[in-house]
Amino acid sequence: MINGELKSKIDSLWDTFAAGGLTNPLNVIEQITYLMFIKDLDDLDNKKKKDNLLLGLNDYKSIYDGEVQVDDDLVVNGDELRWSTFKDFAPDKMFTVVQIEVFPFIKNLKNGEDSSFARHMKDATFLIPTPGLLSKVVEALDEIYRLMDADVSKRADIRGDVYEYLLGKLSTAGRNGQFRTPRHIIKMMVELMDPRADDKIADPAAGTAGFLVEAAEYLQTKKKDEIFYTKENKHYFNNEMFTGYDTDQTMLRIGAMNMLTHGVDNPNIDYHDSLSDQNTDKDEYSLILANPPFKGSLDYDTVSNDLLKVCKTKKTELLFLTLFLRMLRVGGRCACIVPDGVLFGSSKAHKSIRKVLVEDNNLEAVISMPSGVFKPYAGVSTAILIFTKTGNGGTDKVWFYDMTADGFSLDDKRTPVKENDIPDIIERFKHLDKEIDRKKTEKSFMVDKKDIVDNDYDLSINRYKEIEYKPVEYPPTKDIIAEIEKLDKEANDALQELKALLKD
Template structure:
């Protein structure tokens, strides 16, 4: 959590962008991302050079003595943040615009570098030398403050704080699933060291980051002290796709600031034939787009075979089933309409999950969870791909509170069902005897099938009606008469006081 002086410095940096004319929060974070890439490249190069010197190994700096940029050959050292940040504002600006950005964009011809991969179509948008000078000075102060803090993941926290500003920026908030909801889903799924994890609509990579943090916190020995597992974690475990290049860049940076060196994050329309993935992933975590409507001709044909629809929320469920390995698990957020929609496509995808795979849980969330930028009611579906059924009973939970008020302000409150949801999900044997009047309970597959595969909790939850006893009518009327007398007496007293004046 970013607090105190560091938070103040980040807010000041944001203010520099804002007052300088960059008011779109996505543009601000994108430009900060570029500058963090450039600064980190210098730091990483210095670190590798020191390590090589200590081990007596040769090391070729990326800032070699001479660097070819276009038709010009320049001294590579001028491209280092630690060198150009001392230049006068005008020279720093021209160096950044004419040399540093082209250098970063073409850092590796084969595009293997994670840095160059996400910088390949970067555009330098900072409008004036003075503004760049202020930004570079402010970023140096932030890095200095971060180096003084000994917490393990200050960099990640800083980036999360920047991303949180998207949630307060109106329409751009659609890119962010609330962090505590993401964490709850990851805690329920308990990622393993050998998982291959995917989010086919990754945005800022919130789910992938949370999964990486879970492994760091709970499987440190297994992941980081095993060469094969660590290599898998750094290079092959995390996969994310999106159709917004800005979000891809921000998502990739988010992963890197949380310690994943080479996440596989790329531009892809997951629902089209651009996405060939079949039976590839062991865990999918996602909050796919709602309310989208696509033309049939751009949707992959094998998804339409499962449910012929233009609705993105249904097509993504079909996609998850296709992308998962047999035995692979999925936790995804869906709008409530998916649970009870009566169209042929709605029923088809629910039947596919219940009859041909294993649906494990449906967690119904209150409509305020995605406020202030959306008031839609949602649920979390958890299922395992089997290809041959396996659903015997489904666990339902009626979430009523998530630790924040359910209005637009979303201020912290004491009521929070999330710890209870995670605890009950991991001890489902204790749920067997629960009644339908309680907050969670099981429903058999047969009952779900008999109800057209309706998965809305209200279909199965029983409401306890507690009789309320009222006093006799004569007693109520007597009370009203007495109140009327008291009001009359008070009015007389008031009128008397006014007449005496």
């Protein structure tokens, strides 16, 4: 979570843009994102060069080496394109270099390739109007990075939180039901699903590609040998493993940049209305990670007929669940966030999709989350559903967990606290065999499929959780009355003493 000095610096940067004449929040976020990308490119290049030398190799070709062609008509000294170089230029020179050289350079990075990055950067525009504003912004971002790097082990998390905090400033944020998923919740979901090196991973509501980035980082950390063992595996990781869809071009640009700076060269980040006929993916993916928008209602004519055949509804949260089942191959797994209404809604569509999950597939877990998880952006109550597509059943018992703390206060401030169920959730999910005999009065427990069927496929934890009432013994009524009389007498005596003092 962003707080303290870092939050103050970002707020100050936002004010700097406003004072410099750039007031549209979306434009401000885009310009900050481009500059962060330019900084990250420089850092990533230096890291790759150092790693290459440490391995005793001498075959790394830097994107900044020698003379670099930034567009059709201009060749420049590559070193001048580095953040670490131009940040020290005088404002006028810095402005010229960034506008004329650096910005065309990042736009054309994947020029000639049919990559998502090249497609989404094609329409990117440099909008910072003056040298003075650019100089102030570069200086402010340098300081923000210094604060982010104070704890290198958490830099990736903090960087994601910075994006989340910036996006929270959009007045349009959440208008379509999109709520930025907190980084620690994404990390938990990725760890629960334990992505494999041969997975094909998708997020049909990708936004800034947070789930895909975290899955990539998890694999680079935990499955590094498998991913980079052969050229074929490395090519698969960089070009075929990750797919993300969104209908917001700004989010797609940020997502493509986000993936590139996290070591994935060419993910399939594309413009798709996932619920429409535009999305034809079927039996394609082995893992879906998503927090789809809870928009409310759509018109039937904008929704794919394939989805409506399974679940006739206008509610996006139900349609996305239907979509996930269609997009997954048999044996494919999904971890997704849904609003609580999905768990107990009484409409025919609600019951229908829950029945499909329980009867036709393997519903493994329902993790109930407290409503404060999405604050300050929203106060919705949500849950995580984890299931495997089988097409022929498989649900025997469903694991329920009542998360009451996620390591942060559940108010708008979201300050760090000691209470945190996330480590316990991860540990217990990895050893579900030990959960079978736990009582329904505990934080987590198993529920038989039969009980769920008997309850009309209700998946709300409160339907099955048992409350243990402890008897409280009170003193006899006559003793209580005697105590009240005693207190009344003491109060009256004190009042009389006060009156006596006032007469004197």
